[in-house]
Amino acid sequence: AQSVTQPDARVTVSEGASLQLRCKYSYFGTPYLFWYVQYPRQGLQLLLKYYPGDPVVQGVNGFEAEFSKSNSSFHLRKASVHWSDWAVYFCAVSMISGSFNKLTFGAGTRLAVCP
């Protein structure tokens, strides 16, 4: 069965510093992978998605992620964090059958940004 592990429940960084949020997945076959962000009291918004191809994918607001099949990882990165990035970040792996997408989410990483 597919699963996702986000090993860091909470990460704190200084504004302007670089960021990496870790994601490890378990999936038989070639996965489709996603990062979603949840701002306070809001729903989830798609940051970026990986479909088989270029291992580095670009997302919104300067985020990118790199797929590694050998490490079963899909880590999220940003070169310079802004205070508005304060949110919870979810990694998800998907089983796509036709047009149906069953997403399995990790527990989330709560990002705090210090001034």
Next chain:
Amino acid sequence: EAAVTQSPRNKVAVTGGKVTLSCNQTNNHNNMYWYRQDTGHGLRLIHYSYGAGSTEKGDIPDGYKASRPSQENFSLILELATPSQTSVYFCASGGQAPLFGEGTRLSVL
């Protein structure tokens, strides 16, 4: 603009009562989903639907029913609410990268 709208946004219910959470999408998506979000678990799939008239069990369907009377509307029903169902519920619609609503915060006392 694509949208998923949930109502109510907040709900307090009593144990044993019936609760209905509603979801409306204007995206003409066939697939719709109900998830619950709990600390330490991320989002877990309760029910989903392929289109009007269809409902399917997700990973944690016990204690929940779903109804999809039309393309636009997908409801989650708790016939006998329990305190363990206190959570934040999210509806989503779409295919390969679902769009999410803003959530319903349910407290069962």
